[in-house]
Every structure is written in C-alpha cells, then in structure tokens.
Amino acid sequence: MPVTSEVDRPETAPDGPALPVNELFASLQGEGVLAGVPSTFVRTSGCNLRCWFCDSYHTSWEPTHAWMAVDDVVAAVAERDPDHVVLTGGEPTIHEESFELLRRLGDDYHLTVETNGTVVPPEGTPVDLASISPKLASSTPTAERPPAGADGEAPPADSGEWAARHEANRIDIDALATLVERYESQLKFVVTGREDMAEIVDLVERVREAASVAVPDEEVLLMPEGQTRDQLADTRTAVAELAAEYGFRYTPRIHVDLWNDAPET
Numbered sequence: 524m525p526v527t528s529e530v531d532r533p534e535t536a537p538d539g540p541a542l543p544v545n546e547l548f549a550s551l552q553g554e555g556v557l558a559g560v561p562s563t564f565v566r567t568s569g570c571n572l573r574c575w576f577c578d579s580y581h582t583s584w585e586p587t588h589a590w591m592a593v594d595d596v597v598a599a600v601a602e603r604d605p606d607h608v609v610l611t612g613g614e615p616t617i618h619e620e621s622f623e624l625l626r627r628l629g630d631d632y633h634l635t636v637e638t639n640g641t642v643v644p645p646e647g648t649p650v651d652l653a654s655i656s657p658k659l660a661s662s663t664p665t666a667e668r669p670p671a672g673a674d675g676e677a678p679p680a681d682s683g684e685w686a687a688r689h690e691a692n693r694i695d696i697d698a699l700a701t702l703v704e705r706y707e708s709q710l711k712f713v714v715t716g717r718e719d720m721a722e723i724v725d726l727v728e729r730v731r732e733a734a735s736v737a738v739p740d741e742e743v744l745l746m747p748e749g750q751t752r753d754q755l756a757d758t759r760t761a762v763a764e765l766a767a768e769y770g771f772r773y774t775p776r777i778h779v780d781l782w783n784d785a786p787e788t
C-alpha cells in the first residue's frame with residue numbers, strides 16, 4: 524500500500540523503548556498462507572533495502588513516522604482485540620525495539636513478521652510465522668525502474684547509492700536458512716515476470732542446501748508485483764500460471780483487490 528504519508532503522533536522519541544510507527548490498523552491479512560485472516564498491523568518506518576516497487580514508499584524511500592512507546596503500541600493493539608498481529612514495515616527487524624514488542628505481544632497473539640530476510644531476530648524472540656520476502660535482482664532500482672512511489676517526479680537524489688547497497692545486501696543465505704530453521708515460515712517472492720524464475724529456483728535450492736530443515740514447495744509462494752488493482756490485473760494471471768508450472772504456491776494480494784492502494788488497509 525502507499526502507506527500513510529502524514530502522521531499526528533510525536534516526531535521525537537519518548538523515553539524508554541519506542542518505535543517509529545508509520546501506521547497501526549486492523550484489516551485482513553492480504554497475502555500468503557494466512558490470507559483472509561483478520562489481523563492488526565503495526566507498520567514500522569525505515570528499511571535497510573530500497574526496492575523500486577516498494578508499496579510502502581513512506582517507510583523506505585521517504586520515511587514518515589511518529590514515535591510510539593512500545594507500551595503504547597501494546598495498548599493500541601489490545602484496543603483492537605485481534606487474534607493475529609502482523610509486524611511489518613519498512614523492515615521491522617532493523618529496530619531492536621521490534622523484538623521487545625514481539626516479546627511483549629508473544630503470549631497473547633499469533634505473531635506474523637513480514638521481513639525481507641536479511642536480519643535474524645535474537646534467539647527466543649517469539650514469532651509464529653516468519654513471512655520472508657527475499658528480494659530478487661528485479662527489485663533493484665535502475666534508471667528504467669525508478670522508485671514507483673515517486674509518481675513521475677524525479678527519484679530521490681540518493682537512489683543511485685541505494686541501488687548499490689540494495690544489490691549488495693538483498694540476499695543473505697545464512698540469515699534465510701536460520702529463519703526457516705527457527706520459525707514456521709513462508710518464502711514469498713514478488714514476481715515481475717518469467718525472467719525471475721531461474722533466480723527463485725536457484726535461491727530456494729541454496730536455502731535448502733544451507734538449512735537443516737525441509738523447505739516444501741508449498742511454503743514457496745509467488746506473489747504478483749503490483750501496488751494497484753490495475754497493475755495487478757496485468758501481472759496476476761501470468762504469475763499464477765508460473766506457480767502452476769513450477770509447482771510453487773500462488774498468493775493473491777487480496778487487500779489490493781479489495782481496497783486498491785488506500786492507506787491503513
């Protein structure tokens with residue numbers, strides 16, 4: 524989603540453990556093996572990568588947030604009384620305080636963490652589903668594929684530097700292997716076309732070789748790239764057909780089908 528660009532909470536961190544929060548809302552999980560399950564989402568701001576297609580532009584390329592004490596995040600979640608909580612971003616694992624939040628929530632909710640798979644939480648951090656979305660070469664920003672959230676305006680001045688950092692850091696096989704070993708997980712690839720398939724097959728193979736647990740095909744998901752209904756209309760059938768052809772699982776983006784690119788959905 525092109526997430527919230529304006530927030531009305533404090534711009535400086537309060538005392539004690541706190542997180543930069545872009546948005547906090549109740550919706551349906553739109554992606555993956557739990558698609559359709561009512562969930563409360565906590566979206567942190569800030570990311571260690573820069574996908575050109577990032578649908579959360581205001582957590583990565585142009586981060587906006589307000590600081591919330593971890594206590595207040597816990598209270599805001601409790602107010603919505605969910606069974607499932609999804610911690611996402613941005614990249615939630617770049618914040619130490621995300622792990623404190625997960626520890627605080629762990630006894631009371633099913634916890635999904637949406638992550639690019641480059642950071643492993645400290646041992647003992649409660650995570651019920653690691654929803655890992657490793658980033659493919661086709662995610663790297665280029666002159667032909669500038670940041671999608673720029674809406675036709677000039678891309679951010681630092682996008683060239685970020686292209687190199689993104690390319691250097693997007694895959695860490697040891698981190699991916701540790702995540703799948705430690706947690707129930709799904710590998711959820713954003714697919715832009717058939718050109719992505721060789722890299723996906725190779726990456727899954729490398730994770731399988733590095734991990735001490737099996738990674739069944741049904742935990743490898745292909746998700747069509749697209750931030751809007753119109754964009755998904757162009758990609759979803761081809762990606763579903765690739766899933767059928769390769770024996771991987773297809774996941775829709777049902778929040779986009781339902782609410783297009785509205786914030787807090």
Ligand SMILES: C[S@@+](CC[C@H](N)C(=O)[O-])C[C@H]1O[C@@H](n2cnc3c(N)ncnc32)[C@H](O)[C@@H]1O
Nearest residue numbers: 576577578579612613614637638639656748749
């Ligand atoms: C915004 S990311 C936040 C979590 C983490 N940084 C990550 O990338 O997994 C949430 C999910 O949206 C996916 N995503 C982002 N932009 C997308 C797009 N244009 N089309 C399809 N999926 C997208 C990501 O791959 C990830 O699975």
Ligand SMILES: Nc1nc2[nH]cc(C(=O)O)c2c(=O)[nH]1
Nearest residue numbers: 550551552553611637778788
């Ligand atoms: N409804 C809904 N489901 C989602 N699943 C993962 C999301 C994310 O941005 O991480 C997301 C999101 O932004 N909205």
Ligand code: SF4
Nearest residue numbers: 570573574577583613
């Ligand atoms: S890793 Fe996730 S949050 Fe970061 S730029 Fe890519 S899609 Fe956006």
Ligand SMILES: [Mg+2]
Nearest residue numbers: 524578579611
């Ligand atoms: Mg999203």
